[in-house]
Amino acid sequence: MDLTTGPAATPPGAAAPGAGPEAPPVPDDPAALRVVPARHYARWAAAAAVAVLVAQFAHGLATNPVWEWDVFRAYVLSETIVQAVWVTLQLTAYATVLGFLLGTVLAFMRLSRSPVLQTVAWTYVWVFRSIPMIVQLVFWFNLSALYEELGVGIPFGPVFWSVDSNSLIGTIGAAVIGLTLHQAAYAAEVVRGGVVAVDHGQLEAAAALGIPRLRQIRRIVLPQAMRAILPTAGNEIVGLLKGTSVVYVMSIGELFYQAQVIYGRNGRVIPLLLVATAWYVVLTSLLSVAQYYVERRFARGADRTPPPTPLRRARQFVRTLRGAAAQRDRSVVPLRFLGDSR
Amino acid sequence: MSEVMVDVHGVRKSFGPLEVLRGVDLRVRAGEVAVVLGPSGSGKSTLLRTVNHLEKVDGGWVSVDGELIGYRRAGDRLYELKEKEVLRQRTRIGFVFQDFNLFPHLTVVENLVEAPVSALRRPRAQAEETARRLLERVGLADKADAYPRQLSGGQQQRVAIARALALEPKVLLFDEPTSALDPELVGEVLDVIKDLARTGTTMIVVTHEIGFAREVADTVVFMDGGVVVEQGPPAAVLDAPRHERTRAFLSKVL
Ligand SMILES: Nc1ncnc2c1ncn2[C@@H]1O[C@H](COP(=O)(O)OP(=O)(O)OP(=O)(O)O)[C@@H](O)[C@H]1O
Numbered sequence: 082m083d084l085t086t087g088p089a090a091t092p093p094g095a096a097a098p099g100a101g102p103e104a105p106p107v108p109d110d111p112a113a114l115r116v117v118p119a120r121h122y123a124r125w126a127a128a129a130a131v132a133v134l135v136a137q138f139a140h141g142l143a144t145n146p147v148w149e150w151d152v153f154r155a156y157v158l159s160e161t162i163v164q165a166v167w168v169t170l171q172l173t174a175y176a177t178v179l180g181f182l183l184g185t186v187l188a189f190m191r192l193s194r195s196p197v198l199q200t201v202a203w204t205y206v207w208v209f210r211s212i213p214m215i216v217q218l219v220f221w222f223n224l225s226a227l228y229e230e231l232g233v234g235i236p237f238g239p240v241f242w243s244v245d246s247n248s249l250i251g252t253i254g255a256a257v258i259g260l261t262l263h264q265a266a267y268a269a270e271v272v273r274g275g276v277v278a279v280d281h282g283q284l285e286a287a288a289a290l291g292i293p294r295l296r297q298i299r300r301i302v303l304p305q306a307m308r309a310i311l312p313t314a315g316n317e318i319v320g321l322l323k324g325t326s327v328v329y330v331m332s333i334g335e336l337f338y339q340a341q342v343i344y345g346r347n348g349r350v351i352p353l354l355l356v357a358t359a360w361y362v363v364l365t366s367l368l369s370v371a372q373y374y375v376e377r378r379f380a381r382g383a384d385r386t387p388p389p390t391p392l393r394r395a396r397q398f399v400r401t402l403r404g405a406a407a408q409r410d411r412s413v414v415p416l417r418f419l420g421d422s423r
Numbered sequence: 424m425s426e427v428m429v430d431v432h433g434v435r436k437s438f439g440p441l442e443v444l445r446g447v448d449l450r451v452r453a454g455e456v457a458v459v460l461g462p463s464g465s466g467k468s469t470l471l472r473t474v475n476h477l478e479k480v481d482g483g484w485v486s487v488d489g490e491l492i493g494y495r496r497a498g499d500r501l502y503e504l505k506e507k508e509v510l511r512q513r514t515r516i517g518f519v520f521q522d523f524n525l526f527p528h529l530t531v532v533e534n535l536v537e538a539p540v541s542a543l544r545r546p547r548a549q550a551e552e553t554a555r556r557l558l559e560r561v562g563l564a565d566k567a568d569a570y571p572r573q574l575s576g577g578q579q580q581r582v583a584i585a586r587a588l589a590l591e592p593k594v595l596l597f598d599e600p601t602s603a604l605d606p607e608l609v610g611e612v613l614d615v616i617k618d619l620a621r622t623g624t625t626m627i628v629v630t631h632e633i634g635f636a637r638e639v640a641d642t643v644v645f646m647d648g649g650v651v652v653e654q655g656p657p658a659a660v661l662d663a664p665r666h667e668r669t670r671a672f673l674s675k676v677l
Pocket residue numbers: 438441443461462463464465466467468469470
């Protein structure tokens with residue numbers, strides 16, 4: 082019991098903290114304790130330097146005539162551009178939904194016990210990750226050169242119904258197919274990565290409870306896999322949104338193509354590129370916000386206490402500032418206040 | 424004597440070259456509690472997992488309440504059952520894992536409702552009512568809407584027991600239900616299991632808690648090296664073991 086090696090002069094129990102002569106004095110009332118926050122001088126200096134640089138950049142952006150902000154204003158909400166944004170959004174939405182659907186199927190084929198399904202899924206990912214998207218798009222664009230007709234019938238047998246391939250899929254259809262097939266290859270790996278990250282015990286518990294196989298995947302595995310899938314999927318969708326700009330090679334009236342058409346006419350290259358940039362930034366920002374809330378939803382149960390939303394954190398920050406203003410004349414901050422701001 | 428509920432007959436199981444079960448026989452009657460003891464690696468978990476077909480047997484067979492598990496017999500042939508039928512059989516056999524394996528993204532009550540609704544097609548309202556009654560029984564009525572990670576280990580294991588009970592199984596299998604728990608939480612889980620034993624639930628419990636075995640078991644089964652070395656009433660096996668290996672094991676854990 083007794084671990085002290087010195088002279089056993091102190092009786093047990095007398096060695097309570099604060100009782101020895103070298104222990105720091107403890108005031109009687111802990112509420113009277115004041116905490117002085119640490120001062121980060123280097124951090125403040127770095128922040129000031131960066132702020133100056135940012136201000137300089139913003140000033141140049143606003144005052145340098147090269148940017149032609151009047152042209153930007155004239156086009157950014159023009160009908161042509163807004164329509165082009167709509168096309169970009171549609172391409173992104175279709176390719177995301179279809180790409181992730183196909184990707185999920187491929188992921189589970191790859192994870193299945195059938196070697197045939199595994200091989201097919203592996204080969205698909207291998208092929209479509211190897212082909213640059215732009216090459217594939219041009220490929221689909223020229224589909225009719227490869228297959229003049231698409232038909233429905235018995236494999237290797239008679240064809241019951243057929244249609245001219247270019248008129249069936251159209252240019253937008255070809256773009257969606259191209260984007261989807263490309264996206265599915267990446268989505269398959271993203272989904273598979275999420276699924277293998279789920280603890281094996283989860284599937285075992287579900288199996289032990291007799292939960293049907295499909296339900297195990299939909300209700301137990303996928304929601305948990307989403308935690309690992311979402312951050313990467315967010316990246317993929319943002320990449321896809323910007324990636325739609327390569328379909329300009331197919332003369333589809335999406336954002337980048339229309340911006341090019343307009344500056345081809347009027348020669349105002351920089352402001353029109355700015356228009357496209359501004360829209361891409363706005364759309365990506367919206368996606369990021371959406372991603373944040375979707376991730377939050379799938380984080381249910383992952384933490385003992387879920388973190389507050391940015392909105393709530395902002396409100397709390399304002400409250401903290403008010404509290405700080407009330408304390409400003411004092412040089413120190415009471416303990417209770419620090420506790421609140423956590 | 425009451426009927427045999429779990430019948431393990433000459434079960435063999437290998438993982439690659441390693442023969443983990445070398446012909447295990449075990450019979451548990453309805454309402455009985457069998458406690459399985461044995462050194463680490465002796466095949467206790469594997470045996471338990473063959474009972475609900477989480478592990479396929481290489482030889483021998485297992486039946487629960489007269490129904491062959493994982494196979495259908497026609498004449499002298501055993502036909503492997505489809506996954507769907509195995510899943511149906513598993514709803515009759517509750518399994519409690521060492522590390523709980525609760526579904527962390529579902530609330531406690533959703534954990535309990537999931538299997539009855541999806542596997543037994545119970546109406547959700549009825550399943551929820553049963554779930555809340557079971558939670559009360561394990562002393563967690565107030566945690567129904569919490570998420571598993573918000574609970575202590577002991578509470579999580581009690582939820583896992585309630586989740587297994589929600590299917591009204593014929594037999595409950597426990598694989599070291601208290602081994603992942605801090606010592607002060609072991610008691611609350613064992614109390615729940617003791618309560619189940621008193622109400623006549625058929626159970627097979629793998630554990631290292633000798634005191635629990637002495638108090639609750641109708642039969643104590645001692646396994647070593649993939650075989651049942653000795654089995655009998657706790658007084659016989661624990662206090663007067665006939666085999667040297669049993670004696671050696673008990674002297675180490677007692
Ligand atoms: N899936 C598997 N693949 C290969 N070997 C396995 C597998 N499962 C178990 N084993 C081996 O089988 C042997 C028995 O394992 P089992 O888990 O049944 O032992 P146990 O009696 O439950 O031990 P413990 O008391 O440590 O839980 C061990 O040697 C283990 O390494």
